[in-house]
Every structure is written in C-alpha cells, then in structure tokens.
Amino acid sequence: xxxxxxxxxxxxxxxxxxxxxxxxxxxxxxxxxxxxxxxxxxxxxxxxxxxxxxxxxxxxxxxxxxxxxxxxxxxxxxxxxxxxxxxxxxxxxxxxxxxxxxxxxxxxxxxxxxxxxxxxxxxxxxxxxxxxxxxxxxxxxxxxxxxxxxxxxxxxxxxxxxxxxxxxxxxxxxxxxxxxxxxxxxxxxxxxxxxxxxxxxxxxxxxxxxxxxxxxxxxxxxxxxxxxxxxxxxxxxxxxxxxxxxxxxxxxxxxxxxxxxxxxxxxxxxxxxxxxxxxx
Amino acid sequence: xxxxxxxxxxxxxxxxxxxxxxxxxxxxxxxxxxxxxxxxxxxxxxxxxxxxxxxxxxxxxxxxxxxxxxxxxxxxxxxxxxxxxxxxxxxxxxxxxxxxxxxxxxxxxxxxxxxxxxxxxxxxxxxxxxxxxxxxxxxxxx
Numbered sequence: 001x002x003x004x005x006x007x008x009x010x011x012x013x014x015x016x017x018x019x020x021x022x023x024x025x026x027x028x029x030x031x032x033x034x035x036x037x038x039x040x041x042x043x044x045x046x047x048x049x050x051x052x053x054x055x056x057x058x059x060x061x062x063x064x065x066x067x068x069x070x071x072x073x074x075x076x077x078x079x080x081x082x083x084x085x086x087x088x089x090x091x092x093x094x095x096x097x098x099x100x101x102x103x104x105x106x107x108x109x110x111x112x113x114x115x116x117x118x119x120x121x122x123x124x125x126x127x128x129x130x131x132x133x134x135x136x137x138x139x140x141x142x143x144x145x146x147x148x149x150x151x152x153x154x155x156x157x158x159x160x161x162x163x164x165x166x167x168x169x170x171x172x173x174x175x176x177x178x179x180x181x182x183x184x185x186x187x188x189x190x191x192x193x194x195x196x197x198x199x200x201x202x203x204x205x206x207x208x209x210x211x212x213x214x215x216x217x218x219x220x221x222x223x224x225x226x227x228x229x230x231x232x233x234x235x236x237x238x239x240x241x242x243x244x245x246x247x248x249x250x251x252x253x254x255x256x257x258x259x260x261x262x263x264x265x266x267x268x269x270x271x272x273x274x275x276x277x278x279x280x
Numbered sequence: 281x282x283x284x285x286x287x288x289x290x291x292x293x294x295x296x297x298x299x300x301x302x303x304x305x306x307x308x309x310x311x312x313x314x315x316x317x318x319x320x321x322x323x324x325x326x327x328x329x330x331x332x333x334x335x336x337x338x339x340x341x342x343x344x345x346x347x348x349x350x351x352x353x354x355x356x357x358x359x360x361x362x363x364x365x366x367x368x369x370x371x372x373x374x375x376x377x378x379x380x381x382x383x384x385x386x387x388x389x390x391x392x393x394x395x396x397x398x399x400x401x402x403x404x405x406x407x408x409x410x411x412x413x414x415x416x417x418x419x420x421x422x
Contacts, residue, residue, distance in 0.1 A: 025418070026411040037421060058421055064412055071415045086413060149413060179417065188417045233420045247421035270422040 025149065025179070027064050032280070035060040037245060039274010045099045046253055046265040053098055058272070076145070088145045090158060094171065096196075096204040097138040099268075133211050133262070136204050139164045141171055153178045156192075162200070169199030189232040196225045198256070205260035217261060225256040240278065247272040318346030320387060321372075326402035327379070335380040336403055342385070343372035351391065357384035357398075364390055379403050 027033065041055030062071045067078045076090035141160035148155045154177045161170045175192030198221055207219040231249040238244070251268040258266045321343045327336040342354060346369055353364040354373075362375060362385075380403065387397040 025413055027414040027418075028409045029412050030410065035419075037419065041421070043422075060419065062414070064414060066410075066412075069415060074415055076415055081412070088415065090415070145415075147413070147415070177417070188420065231420070231422060233417060235419055243419065245419055245421070247419070249422035272421045276419050 025154075027062065029064045029066060031063070033060075033062045033278065034280055035276055035278040037272065037274055037276045039245065039272060041270075041272040041274070043098065043270040044265065044268055046257070046263045046268055047099045048262055048264040050099060055272070056274075060276070084150065085146070085148045088147070089142070090145045090160070091140055091142040091163075092158075092160065094139045094141055094162070094200065096200070097136060099204075100133075100136045133207075137164070137166055139166045139169075139200075139203070143170075152180055154190075167199045167203035169197040169201075169203065171196055171200065184237045185234065186237070187232075187234045189230070191228070191230050193226055193228045194251075196227065198222075198224050201225045201256050205257050205263060207261060212261075219260050219262075221256040221260070223256050225254050227254065227257075228252050235276065243276045245272065245274055245276045318344060318350065320344045320397055320399060322385060322399045322401060324401075326404060328404045329380075335378045337378075339374050339376060340379075340401065341372055341374050343370075344368060345370045351389065352396070353388045353390050355386050355388055357386055366390075 037058040037060060038056065041053075041058060043053040043055070045052050060072060063069065064071075067081070069076050069078070074090055074092045076088045078086050078088045080087040139162045142163050143158060143160035145156070145158035145160075147157075156173070156175045156177070158173045159170065160173075162168050172195040173192060175190050177188060177190030179186065179188040181187070201221040201224065205219070206221060207217065209215040209218045212218045229249060229251040231247070233245075233247045235246070236244040247270070249270040251270075253263070253266045253268065257263055321341075323341045323343070324338065327338055329336060344350075344352075344365075349367040349369055351364070351366045352368070354362045356362065363373060365371065365373075379401065382400060382402045385399045385401065386395050387399075388395050
C-alpha cells in the first residue's frame, strides 16, 4: 500500500474573508465608538494678548454606517467607495475659531473635532490692545472630498464652503500622508496645505472700522491665505482600551493672516502627549 | 508537500477558533461506476467560524468501507491531490489543514482518473463585522 500525499496549503482553498487586509485605518460599521484622550495638550495662538490653549481632555467619537459617517464633528456621506478610494460629501468646522478666547475650553476641546459659538448670544467685545473685537464664531463648512489610500500612504483633498452664513468663505485642503505600524506602535505623518478664502481670513483676522480705535487701523486681507502644515501622530497600543498617544502639528501662516494687527506670530504649533481610552 | 511513504495518517487541521458542528458526511458509493460499492465518511461535516477568526481549526477524518478491495485517491475539487490508498477494504485517515470556505473532496480511481464520489465539508461563518476605511486617522488629535 503506497500513497501520494499532499498537505493542503492555505492557498489551495478559496479565501473569502481576511481581516488582515484592513488594519489601523478601518473601523467597524454600525456601532458607535467613544473614547477620550487624557494628557497634556497645548496649542499656541498667533493672536496678540490671547493665551495659548491647554487641553487636558479631548473627546473622540465616531459612527460609520454603510455610507454615512460621523467622525468627531466631521459628518460625511460616501457616494462612491472603492477598495482604495472614496468620494465623499463632508461637513467640518473651521478651526481658526479656537484662537479666540471667546471660545471656552470645552468648545476648544470639541473644536479639534468641531466647536460651536452661539450666534444668538450678545456680541461681547474682546479687548486686544485698543481693539474691541466682536466675537468670532465657529463656522461650519461643507463640500466634496476625495480620498485615496495606497500601500502605506494616503491622499486626501476637500473643497468646502461655509454654510453658517457668517462669512460664506471657502476652504480647499490637500494632504499627503504616510503611515506604518511596527509591533504595537503605529506612526502616521502628513504634509498638507489649507487654502482659506479672503472671506474666511477677513472674518477671523480682519478688523472692521468699528472694532478699531481709529478707522485707519482697520484691516482687510487683500487675498486668500495658504497655510501649509505638517502633522505627526504615533501611538502605542497597550490593549483594546488603552493606548499611549503623541500628536504634533505645525502650521505656517502666510502674510494675509500675519499682516493683521491682532496677529503677532506666523505659526501655530499643537502638541498632545497622553493616553487614549476607548469606552466602546 | 509530497509523501511517498506508507500512509499512516494525513491530517487537515482546521486552524481557527471554532465551534464545530460534529455532523458526519456519509455517502454510498455508486456500484455501477466503480464495479464495487461501499460507504465513505468524512467527519465532521461542517464547522462554524466564530468572531475574530477566519478559518477552522480541526482535524478531519476520512473513513471508508468497501465491499471489495479498492484503489482510490482523494483530491480537492481544484485538483490538488491529498493522498491515495490501494487495495483498501476499510480504513480511515486524518488530515490537517486550514479550511476557510466550504470545500469539496473528490474520490478518484487512480487507474482511470474517473471520479466516483465527492463529499462537501461546509464551512459556516458567524456574521463577521463589516469594516470600512475611516475618514480620519484614528486618534489624530489635531
């Protein structure tokens, strides 16, 4: 009695599902995900006489359906989803708002993922030097976005318009990112640029004559602003709930913003070092 | 891996956490097609892949009982040969391997290459969570 035997290999069988193809950048659909980051967070402000923002607690939440998603305060609908790309319609907050102390710490924590001002509240002047500034509110922008994810890199671009009616400005964002994992460590960094229309620049950094002690000290940006940035994120996953986090972002402001009398720095630096906890 | 030694036990081990449904496949061999008749069993007949796993992990036992001595080979449906037995009346073999999807085992006469039986082992999946790409990098604070 003889036999010719073959031990079957995995490849001999048809593979229908393999969770290993979808790692860090994938999320389970149909359920809410809630977490919190606790640690030392610091965002410098370019606004004269404004204090830097300190953020010890930053909430994180998301829900992804088949097409609809909420990722913190980014709300989106994916019209087309391919294996490596997605065409979405998204809404997100403009983040210049956090540089003004009219935003509370809680609002600033949320503005990293959103943030609201109350349009019905009285316009209490903010005193910067001799300027009496009106409140600058958070604005919400919506528009199309396209994402492409290659092997270890990604591209993201969006074109959004203000729908709150506060300035009707537009923002264009282009970002190129790279990510990889090493054991329990994961790393991601990206370079990008945000083009902010003249309307947005003027709403946050412009000075109306009535806000200025002298009309000739009013400021109106002559053009849009291009804000290039670099960001770096790393995390070490202890277990399903806990992870160690480092997030860094540096933004360079151009002269449309820096020439404003209320701006005295040409960059915004953000850093967070702490721990992340996933509740579910 | 090809062996040319006397068959002891060849095993397909289902290498995934599982809940096994210990059904037994049993078929009667068509007497007209192979000039003799008998019974071939594969046990278990199916397994259920549970959450966080993507394949079965379980030995599979193939047994046979023929009325007359029979030569046969066992192959996967895609043509990969697992083992052959010669002049067999009754016996069994255990095979190891990974099963991710429902798999068909076919029995072939080595001389004529004609198939005379097939047995399907069903791999069932508990509903897997659906994943999709997220918009933002997870825990990207800024």
